[in-house]
Amino acid sequence: MSRILIVDDEPAICWSFRQFLGEAGHEVLTASTAEQAWELAERHRPDAVVMDVRLPRTDGITALAELRRRAGDVPVIVITAFGNLDTAVRALDAGAFDYLTKPFDVDQAVDVVTRALRERAAALRRGNPVVMPASAGEFERPAAGETGLIGRSPAMQRVFKQIALAAQSDVPVLITGESGTGKELAAVAIHRHSRRSDGPFVPLCLPALNPTLIESELFGHVRGAFTGAEVDRKGRLELAHGGTVLLDEIGEIPLSIQVKLLRAIELGEVLPVGGALPHRSDFRVIAATNRDLGQLVQGGRFREDLFYRLSVFHLHMPPLRERREDIPLLADHFLRRAERDSTARRFTDEAIRELQRRRWPGNVRQLRNVVEHAAALTRAAEIGPEMLPEEGPTARHPATGQDATGPLRETAAAWTRDWLERHDPHRTGLYADVLLELEAGVLPVVLAACGGNRAAAARRLGIHRATLREKLRRLEAAGLIGDGDAVETPEPPAS
Secondary structure, eight states, X not given: OOEEEEEOSOHHHHHHHHHHHHHTTOEEEEESSHHHHHXXXXXXXOSEEEEESOOSSSOHHHHHHHHHHHHOSOOEEEXXXXXXXXXXXXXXXXXXXXXXXXXXXXXXXXXXHHHHHHHHHXXXXXXXXXXXXXXXXXXXXXXXXXXXXXXXXXXXXXHHHHHHHHHHSOSOEEEEOOTTSOHHHHHHHHHHTSTTTTSOEEEEEGGGSOGGGHHXXXXXXXXXXXXXXXXXXXXXXXXXXXXXXXXXXGGGSOGGGHHHHHXXXXXXXXXXXXXXXXXXXXXXXXXXXXXXXXXXXXXXXSOHHHHHHXXXXXXXXXXXXXXXXXXXXXXXXXXXXXOSSSOOOEEOHHHHHHHHHSOOTTHHHHHHHHHHHHHXXXXXXXXXXXXXXXXXXXXXXXXXXXXXXXXXXXXXXXXXXXXXXXXXXXXXXXXXXXXXXXXXXXXXXXXXXXXXXXXXXXXXXXXXXXXXXXXXXXXXXXXXXXXXXXOOOOOOOOO
C-alpha cells in the first residue's frame, strides 16, 4: 500500500481521488492549501503527490519546489485546467513528474499515479531520485501564445509534454509529421524554452537550396573555395553558435555531405568548404522531415549513423485529422489574427461542423488558409458554411462526382503487388519507386496546366521551386519523362 497526498481546494476533486485511489488499496491524505500540503508532506512522507496548479495564496507550481524539499524526491503530478505549452514547461521545469488536464477521467488519473509509484519504486531500488529537480538558475519563459502551438486535444497535450522535455536537454531532436502540422513551430518552441533561448535560432530549408550550395550554406566557405567565393563566409552551423539550428526537410540533404554533418554534430566542429582547419561551434541541432527516414536508410539514401544521431529525441506532430477537437480553437485563433479591426467575429456552429468534417490533407496550414479566405470574403459578424471555400479539387471526380481517391488507391495497390511479384524478396526501395511513378504522373500535368512555368507549378503543388526542379531532374534521369515535359517558360510580368 502506498501513501498519496492530494492537494486541491475543490472538495469534489479530493473526494474523487480518495474514492478511486482508496479502492485501489492506497492510503489517501488531502490538503486544500499549499501550506497544509507542506506540513502533511513533511510529517507523513507520501509516496506520490497530486496537486492542483491553482491554490489559494500560493500556486501549485511555485509550491512544488518547497514540497519536494520537505518530502524528498517524491513524484508530483500537477492538475491544471489550462493544458498549454507554458503550463507543461513550467511544471516539468519545476520538477513535476507529469500533469493532468481537467477534465480527466478516473482511469487516466489512476494510470498516471500508478506509473509514478512504479517509477519511484524502481528509482529507490537503484538509489536514484525519481525526477530531477529544477535546474539551478531560472530563465525567462515566453508566453505560450508566442509559439503559435494551440490545442487541448490529447494528441497536442502529448506534444506539449514532449516539447517541455526536449527543452530541458541539449540532445539532437528529430521532428516528424506531415506537411502543415507545425514542425517549425515546435522547433521554435523547443529553442525558446531551452537554456539556449538567448542564442540565435537559425533555420535552413534544404529543399529551397540548389543541392550544390547546401554544403556551403551549412558549413560556410573560404575565399577562393569555388567560383564566386570572393570572401570568407560563415555557414549556418557556425552562425548558430550558442543557439539552435533547424535543418528543415533533412531528408533532402545530399548523401555526399551527410558524413560531414554527422562529424560536425558529434565534435562541434565546422569545416568550411575549401578550408584547412575546422572552427569550433556550440550549436544544437533540430531536424524536421515529412518523409520516412527509415525508408530512406533502407534505400541507401540516408546514412544510418546520422539517422540515429539526429533522432536521439523524437517528436511527432499529429495531423489535423487526429485532433479534430482542436479545430474550433484553431479557427477562432486564425480568425482573430486575420481581423484588421476590433470587430469581433465568429464562425457559426454549422461552419465549425463543416470544418471538422473535412479531411485536411494540408493540415493546420490549410485550415489557416481557409479561415483567412473566409475572413476576406465577408465582413459579416458571423461566418457560415456557405462562406467557406470548396474543400478541394481532389475530393470528387469532376465527371462522376464520385470519390476520386478510390481508383487511385486501387491503382497504387495493383502497382505495388506487381512490384512485389517482379522483384527479389530482399530488394528494397519500393516506397521510393512508388513516389517516383506517382511524381511522373503528377508533375508534368501540373506543369502543363501552368503553361510550363515552374514557379507557378511549384505554388500549385505547395513545394519549393528548387524541390520541383530537382524532382523533374530525377524523373528525366530515370527516363520517366521526356525533356519536353520539363521545359520551363518564363513567368509573365505582373500587371
